Amino acid sequence: MAEENQKEEKRIDDNVIYVGKKGIMNYVMAAITQINKGEKEIHVKARGRSISKAVDVVELLRNRFEPDIKVENIEIGTEEVEADEGGKINVSTIDIVLKK
Amino acid sequence: MAEENQKEEKRIDDNVIYVGKKGIMNYVMAAITQINKGEKEIHVKARGRSISKAVDVVELLRNRFEPDIKVENIEIGTEEVEADEGGKINVSTIDIVLKK
Numbered sequence: 001m002a003e004e005n006q007k008e009e010k011r012i013d014d015n016v017i018y019v020g021k022k023g024i025m026n027y028v029m030a031a032i033t034q035i036n037k038g039e040k041e042i043h044v045k046a047r048g049r050s051i052s053k054a055v056d057v058v059e060l061l062r063n064r065f066e067p068d069i070k071v072e073n074i075e076i077g078t079e080e081v082e083a084d085e086g087g088k089i090n091v092s093t094i095d096i097v098l099k100k
Numbered sequence: 101m102a103e104e105n106q107k108e109e110k111r112i113d114d115n116v117i118y119v120g121k122k123g124i125m126n127y128v129m130a131a132i133t134q135i136n137k138g139e140k141e142i143h144v145k146a147r148g149r150s151i152s153k154a155v156d157v158v159e160l161l162r163n164r165f166e167p168d169i170k171v172e173n174i175e176i177g178t179e180e181v182e183a184d185e186g187g188k189i190n191v192s193t194i195d196i197v198l199k200k
Contacts, residue, residue: 048152049152050152051151051152052148052149052150052151055151055194056192059190059192071176074175074176076171076174076196077159078163090159090163092152096176
């Protein structure tokens with residue numbers, strides 16, 4: 001679970017933003033921070049119900065803050081995760097690649 | 101609003117599946133129905149919080165029922181919709197294009 005929580009946090013040490021339970025603007029700001037650092041490619045990733053929020057983050061970023069950003073690619077997939085009650089469940093994933 | 105509700109329903113008269121408030125399997129079955137009718141290209145569309153469900157629909161369809169289906173393209177966008185309280189709000193959208 002420790003690893004799980006870590007994944008939910010935004011990371012500013014690489015070019016991947018994991019969208020989780022925080023407010024949308026947290027992730028938008030994280031993306032802007034990375035762009036201002038000179039990152040040319042950013043991945044916005046999410047799993048399960050946070051997928052909708054990941055799309056909101058990208059749309060808000062593009063429409064309000066960084067009009068030069070292009071969506072380079074979007075991939076969806078499935079990951080097996082440990083359920084809290086034990087056993088494994090499948091969770092959908094999204095990886096939105098942004099290019100400046 | 102009548103038109104709005106119609107959009108939320110699955111349609112089986114063309115190759116677009118609008119994912120809304122129903123259970124995931126309703127939309128999976130709608131997709132399978134279209135494939136069995138001979139449709140080579142299907143669009144799975146959703147707005148707002150239903151976006152995560154649209155991804156679930158596609159992943160379930162591919163992994164369990166139709167392994168030959170490929171995700172051809174995914175587009176995200178923003179639509180302006182009338183808020184129930186009046187005024188306009190922006191809603192994120194997704195359009196997942198599947199090819200057999």
